[in-house]
Every structure is written in structure tokens, then in C-alpha cells.
Amino acid sequence: MRSGTTLAERFARALSDEGTRDAAEPELLPGRLARAVTRVLPVDGAGLSVLIGGSRRRAPLGASDEIAGRAERLQFTVGSGPCLQAQHIRQPVFVVEDDLRRRWPAFHDLLVGQTPYRAIVALPLRNALTGMGAMDLYFRDSADVAALDVFAAITAGDLVTQQLSEAAVWSDWSAEDGPDVLHGPPAVRRAVVWQAIGRTSLALDVAEPEALAVLRAHAYATDRTVDDLAADVVSGRTDPARLDGGGAG
Numbered sequence: 632m633r634s635g636t637t638l639a640e641r642f643a644r645a646l647s648d649e650g651t652r653d654a655a656e657p658e659l660l661p662g663r664l665a666r667a668v669t670r671v672l673p674v675d676g677a678g679l680s681v682l683i684g685g686s687r688r689r690a691p692l693g694a695s696d697e698i699a700g701r702a703e704r705l706q707f708t709v710g711s712g713p714c715l716q717a718q719h720i721r722q723p724v725f726v727v728e729d730d731l732r733r734r735w736p737a738f739h740d741l742l743v744g745q746t747p748y749r750a751i752v753a754l755p756l757r758n759a760l761t762g763m764g765a766m767d768l769y770f771r772d773s774a775d776v777a778a779l780d781v782f783a784a785i786t787a788g789d790l791v792t793q794q795l796s797e798a799a800v801w802s803d804w805s806a807e808d809g810p811d812v813l814h815g816p817p818a819v820r821r822a823v824v825w826q827a828i829g830r831t832s833l834a835l836d837v838a839e840p841e842a843l844a845v846l847r848a849h850a851y852a853t854d855r856t857v858d859d860l861a862a863d864v865v866s867g868r869t870d871p872a873r874l875d876g877g878g879a880g
Contacts, residue, residue, distance in 0.1 A: 638671055638786050638787065639790060641670075641671045642667055642668075642671050645666075645667040645670040646663065646664065646667040648670075649663045649667060650663075657798045657811040657812050658811045658813075658814050658815040659693070659816075660693070660795070660798050660812050660815075661679045661692035661693025661795070661812055661815055662815065662817075663693070664679065664693065664791045664795070665677040665678055665694050665699065666696075668695065668766070668787050668791065669695045671783075672779065672780075672784055672787055673775060673778050673779060674752075674769060674770060674775075675747070675771045675775075676694070676698055676699035676702065676748065676768070677699060677766065677767065677768055677769065678691065678693070678694040678699045678700065678703045678714075678766070678767040679692040679693050679694070679756075679764065679765070679767075679791065680692055680718070680764065680767070681765070681813065682718050682763045688821075688825065689707060689715065689718070689821070690813065690817075690818040690822075691703045691704070691707075691818060691820075691821055692764075692795075692812065692813065692815060692817060692818060693815055693817060694817065698747070698769075699767075700817060701745060701746060702746050702751075702767070702769055704856040704857070704858050705738065705741040705742055705745060705746070705856060706742075707858070708850050708851060708856045708857045709735070709737045709741065709847065710844075710847055711735055711737075711738065713725075713726045713735070713751045713752075713753045713767075714751065714753040714765055714767045716753070717753035717754060717755050717765050717767075718753075718755060718763050718764075718765045719763075721755045721763065722755065723752065723753065723754050723755070723785075724751075724753040725776060726750060727750045727773035728743075728750060728773045729773075731749075731750070737851065741851075747771045748769040748770060748771060750769075750770040750772070750773040750775070750776045751767060751768065751769055752767075752776060752784065753766070753767050753768070754766045754767075754784055754785060754788050755788075756788050756791065756792045757788065757789060757792060764795075766787070766788045766791060795812050798812050820862075821858060823861045823865050824843075824857055824861040826861070826865050827860070827861035827862075827871070828842045828843050828861075830865065830871050831845055831846060831864065831871040831874060833871075834870070834871040834872040834874075835871065835872065835874070843857075845875060846864075849874045
């Protein structure tokens with residue numbers, strides 16, 4: 632790395648090294664940005680997400696790799712954790728493994744059992760496009776959190792927001808649908824959950840928040856993610872009327 636190179640310059644180079652594929656497919660830009668973040672910060676994974684408008688629905692935008700993407704889905708499955716907290720309180724959240732175990736035991740068990748991550752730093756994105764964005768940074772070793780320069784991480788988050796905003800400016804989108812960067816593969820997959828909530832709500836004659844709670848409980852009890860279970864409900868492979876007990880569908 633060249634002496635005196637700024638983080639912004641390193642980030643631009645990392646993003647350029649990811650290629651120009653997203654120029655034609657802006658919905659893939661968040662994943663590219665997440666990978667660039669892992670190249671300029673001492674982290675093992677990164678993910679971007681947003682709480683959409685007044686609905687408060689969490690949509691994953693992109694991740695540095697499949698493991699980071701799975702970490703987000705696990706947290707969404709239990710419905711609580713550092714990333715969700717950072718989005719709600721709009722403040723950075725730093726947690727090592729002991730903190731995860733004490734504050735979010737269900738999420739800790741899933742994270743440790745299904746990923747190599749043992750610590751997380753969750754940062755709210757400033758000036759988010761639509762809703763409240765967040766950048767999640769994952770670590771394999773809790774001791775590595777101390778090596779993270781908080782100001783560098785916040786700067787990286789600002790650079791991510793800048794790229795997302797510029798992509799939105801140069802694309803056509805409606806206020807109802809939002810820009811293309813909000814409709815990448817992870818967000819499309821999460822949208823199936825909202826369909827499954829509606830079907831479960833009707834099948835069990837419960838309100839949508841209760842239907843989501845049923846889906847989460849069933850997914851957790853069967854060692855799955857809500858996203859996977861929702862895909863089965865919408866496809867017809869799982870009958871939502873049989874989910875109330877939390878067992879196999």
C-alpha cells in the first residue's frame with residue numbers, strides 16, 4: 632500500500648478492483664461495496680442493510696460473502712441483536728462474544744454454531760437513501776475489535792452511503808419502489824418473508840406481527856432461517872396452518 636494513501640483512495644481502488652459489472656446491474660452494487668469494505672478495514676466480513684421507511688421492515692442489501700449474508704439472516708430469524716439495535720438507536724454497537732452470549736443468547740448460539748464469527752460492530756449509515764441503513768462488520772476473533780479504528784469505520788460507512796446515493800441519482804425509480812440498489816438478490820429474498828407473513832396471518836387468523844413471531848419460532852425450532860422457511864410457505868411446500876406449534880411443517 633502506498634504511503635500516505637487515504638482511506639477514500641484505498642476504498643475507490645478496492646471498489647474498482649471489484650470490476651464494473653454493477654454499472655449495468657446496480658442492484659449488485661451493495662455486495663460490491665461490502666467486499667470493498669473488507670479490503671480497507673481489518674474485518675472478516677461485512678453486510679449492508681436498511682429498515683425500509685415507516686414499515687420498519689429490514690432488508691439486507693448485500694454482503695461481502697455468503698457467510699456474512701448468513702449472519703444477517705440468523706439475526707433476522709431471532710429478531711434481535713447488535714445490528715438491529717444499531718439501526719433502532721442510530722448509534723454504533725460494539726459486541727464481543729461474551730456480550731453476544733449475555734445480551735442475545737439465541738442469536739449467539741446460532742452465530743457460533745453456523746458461522747466463524749465471534750464479534751460484531753454495527754454502525755448506522757448516515758444520510759441513508761430510504762429508511763435507516765446500517766453496516767455490519769464481523770470478526771472471527773473478539774480481540775480484533777480493539778484494532779478497529781472507529782473513525783475509519785465511520786468514514787467507510789460514509790463512502791458506502793455516497794456510492795449508494797450516487798447510484799440512485801443516476802437511475803430511474805419511483806418513490807413507491809425505491810432505487811435499484813434496494814432490490815438486489817438478498818432484498819428480493821427477504822421480500823418473500825413478507826408474503827409468507829401474509830399467508831400465515833390468514834391461515835392462523837392472527838395479526839401480522841404474531842405471524843412473523845410464529846415463523847421465527849418455527850424456523851428457530853427447526854434450525855432454519857426465516858428466509859428459508861418463508862420460501863417454503865410461499866411455494867406451497869409448507870402449510871402455514873401447521874406452523875402454530877413450532878414443529879415440522
